[in-house]
Amino acid sequence: MDEQLLIQQLVLGNQLAFTQLVNDYQHLVYNTVLSVLQNRDEAEDVSQEVFIQVYQSIKGFKGESKLSTWMYRIAITKSLDWERKKKRKKRFAIIESLFGTNNETVKHDPAEFHHPGVSMENKEKATLLFKAMAKLPENQKVAFTLNKVEGLSYQDIADVMQVTVASVEAYLHRAKQNLRKELSHIYQ
Numbered sequence: 001m002d003e004q005l006l007i008q009q010l011v012l013g014n015q016l017a018f019t020q021l022v023n024d025y026q027h028l029v030y031n032t033v034l035s036v037l038q039n040r041d042e043a044e045d046v047s048q049e050v051f052i053q054v055y056q057s058i059k060g061f062k063g064e065s066k067l068s069t070w071m072y073r074i075a076i077t078k079s080l081d082w083e084r085k086k087k088r089k090k091r092f093a094i095i096e097s098l099f100g101t102n103n104e105t106v107k108h109d110p111a112e113f114h115h116p117g118v119s120m121e122n123k124e125k126a127t128l129l130f131k132a133m134a135k136l137p138e139n140q141k142v143a144f145t146l147n148k149v150e151g152l153s154y155q156d157i158a159d160v161m162q163v164t165v166a167s168v169e170a171y172l173h174r175a176k177q178n179l180r181k182e183l184s185h186i187y188q
Contacts, residue, residue: 140175
């Protein structure tokens, strides 16, 4: 089924079309979310939220971009929202633990994250890179992830992020500079 027909069938609420959408785009969505969140369980939850939003919002899809671009945008937005929510919960948990109102310990992120697309011999380097990427400002992290992990072109990234190609170039340049600084102690 071509993209236009798939969209038409989704607008009509066709369950088979939705199943095809999930089958066609589940890896794109999951890998994008996983690259941002760096946690498999959270990536699965957020990926499901992405597909729910796509199903609920498909009638509002104007077709001004490719379906995949729109889905990348939703995946990135949901991932960043999840991260913000998680950070707020951590800050609140720390405050509660300081004042003795919460008996739970503050949970920390796992020490290591392994992206499934990284070969075994590069796992250690990738772990360090993903840790450094997690420290990047949001726009730099998104641009770098979409370009280096997902392989999107500058124009596609600009479409997903709804910015100019020049902005994408600037984000990537600054991301590379920040990553060089962050990883300089390892590669001297």
